[in-house]
Amino acid sequence: MNFNRYNYFASIDYKIYVFYSEGPKGRIEKMVTYEKVDDNPAVYNLAFGDIDPTTGLMLDRNVSDNGDRDIVLATVADTVSDFSDHYNKPMIYIVGSTLSRTRLYQMSITKIYKEITRFYTVQGYRESQWEIFQKNVNYEAFVVQKKKI
């Protein structure tokens, strides 16, 4: 499955990525950041959201609904790949700001599962344990890790 994606800007340390969603609601600045959570194992948190044009800060729980969800998520996936390549393929923790957003991430992983698993290990957390991601199972959170091929 080939999604369109947006071009993006990366910070010089490859921890921050910026791109612009374009749709019926206009041009919306989006940001993806990766911040270290732990050293052993190396785990980074992925934070994703819109940028407040006034403050320049990320907006919590904002739903821009700009009609380009798949393009946006494909772009976020590109940043995961880019970041992973620059940081020795660490674990990346992904959870939505809300339960519904976590479900959205889950649906997105499911949609491109075959392609993802060629290059990534995806684990989900449910019922107090981690397991390899399965379709049609709801998870609290995910960890993705690019395979060291």
Added chain:
Amino acid sequence: MDMSENKKHTTEERQIFGGRAIVSKEIKSHSNDPFVVKKVEEAKAFFKRAGFPKVK
């Protein structure tokens, strides 16, 4: 998208998948962004409770 109109200072441009990535010095750290700080704190609390997954 014409990325030049975003007025970011370009330090490197390269092809990524179906698009372009531009490395920019203008993108500043968001480590102190309240949203990011909150997410990292929540992640640390989560792993304290759940433990880390095994490397597969």
